[in-house]
Amino acid sequence: GENVEQHPSTLSVQEGDSAVIKCTYSDSASNYFPWYKQELGKRPQLIIDIRSNVGEKKDQRIAVTLNKTAKHFSLHITETQPEDSAVYFCAGPFEGGGNKLTFGTGTQLKVEL
Amino acid sequence: NAGVTQTPKFQVLKTGQSMTLQCAQDMNHNSMYWYRQDPGMGLRLIYYSASEGTTDKGEVPNGYNVSRLNKREFSLRLESAAPSQTSVYFCASSGRLAGGYNEQFFGPGTRLTVL
Numbered sequence: 001g002e003n004v005e006q007h008p009s010t011l012s013v014q015e016g017d018s019a020v021i022k023c024t025y026s027d028s029a030s031n032y033f034p035w036y037k038q039e040l041g042k043r044p045q046l047i048i049d050i051r052s053n054v055g056e057k058k059d060q061r062i063a064v065t066l067n068k069t070a071k072h073f074s075l076h077i078t079e080t081q082p083e084d085s086a087v088y089f090c091a092g093p094f095e096g097g098g099n100k101l102t103f104g105t106g107t108q109l110k111v112e113l
Numbered sequence: 114n115a116g117v118t119q120t121p122k123f124q125v126l127k128t129g130q131s132m133t134l135q136c137a138q139d140m141n142h143n144s145m146y147w148y149r150q151d152p153g154m155g156l157r158l159i160y161y162s163a164s165e166g167t168t169d170k171g172e173v174p175n176g177y178n179v180s181r182l183n184k185r186e187f188s189l190r191l192e193s194a195a196p197s198q199t200s201v202y203f204c205a206s207s208g209r210l211a212g213g214y215n216e217q218f219f220g221p222g223t224r225l226t227v228l
Contacts, residue, residue: 009153032214043203043219044156051214089155099144099163099207099214100171103155 003027004092006104013080014112021107023090024072033073034101035064036089044089048075080111115139117220119204125226126194134189134223136204144207145187146171146217147179149200156203162187194227201225 003026013019023033034049050057050064050073057064063076077084087106094100117138126132138145147159158171162181176198178190187206191198204220 006155034214034216043221045219046216049214049216093214094158094171096169099217100146100158100161101214101217102158102172103148105153105155 004090004102004104006090006107008107009105010108010110012110012112015080015082017080019075019077019080019084019109019111021075021088021090021109022072023074023092023104024070025092026071027093027095028068028071030092032093033064033066034091035075036091036103038087038089038106040086047088077109080109082111082113085109085111117204117206117218119202119220119223121223122221123224125228126191127228128195130194130227131190131192132194133191134202134204134225135186136188136220137186138204138206138218139185140206140208140218141184142206142208142218143184145181146205146207147177147187147189148203148205149173149198150203150222151200159189159202194225196227199225199227 006023031052036044037047038044050066061078066073089106090104091101094102120135143164145162148156157173160179162168165184180188202223205217207215207217
């Protein structure tokens with residue numbers, strides 16, 4: 001089955017700087033990689049996803065890149081703002097398909113003023 | 114549209130007690146999921162239901178049972194609660210396209226403490 005590893009576990013940046021979170025996966029057949037954001041005490045919410053037929057996807061200040069050869073994908077947040085402070089989870093397909101996901105262990109991002 | 118709802122929001126149990134966590138969605142989604150979230154371990158899939166009448170084990174199914182009562186509702190039951198089941202439980206749902214993956218929508222969570 002798929003195994004997703006996420007780094008770093010915590011990340012602190014100054015407001016306006018960029019933040020990068022990286023995930024690696026094991027199953028070369030995996031083809032869908034979403035990123036979820038979870039604010040303190042709230043539910044996880046999808047912020048961006050990428051499928052294996054593209055290498056990069058952007059949505060305003062957020063981008064995700066995928067390197068299928070190296071089996072890793074990354075979340076990039078530019079011009080960070082205090083409201084970006086949250087826990088971010090990457091995910092990949094769970095074994096057996098069916099829209100099931102296996103999640104990374106999360107990155108606590110803190111944007112400092 | 115309420116999205117995905119869960120009850121209760123909080124629950125405290127004693128070891129050995131049983132309880133059922135309720136989940137409902139009003140988005141006409143086929144697939145529903147139960148996850149548990151523990152510090153430093155992310156979200157782990159407990160059980161999954163692709164459609165009404167079908168369920169499948171996830172990564173950590175031991176100690177749990179589920180029922181897909183109808184298309185809207187998916188319940189999680191702890192028959193004999195243990196302290197190791199202290200966690201935050203999230204229900205999620207997704208519409209499904211053949212051969213594709215879709216966004217999972219999460220409920221607000223249930224914080225369960227087992228003493």
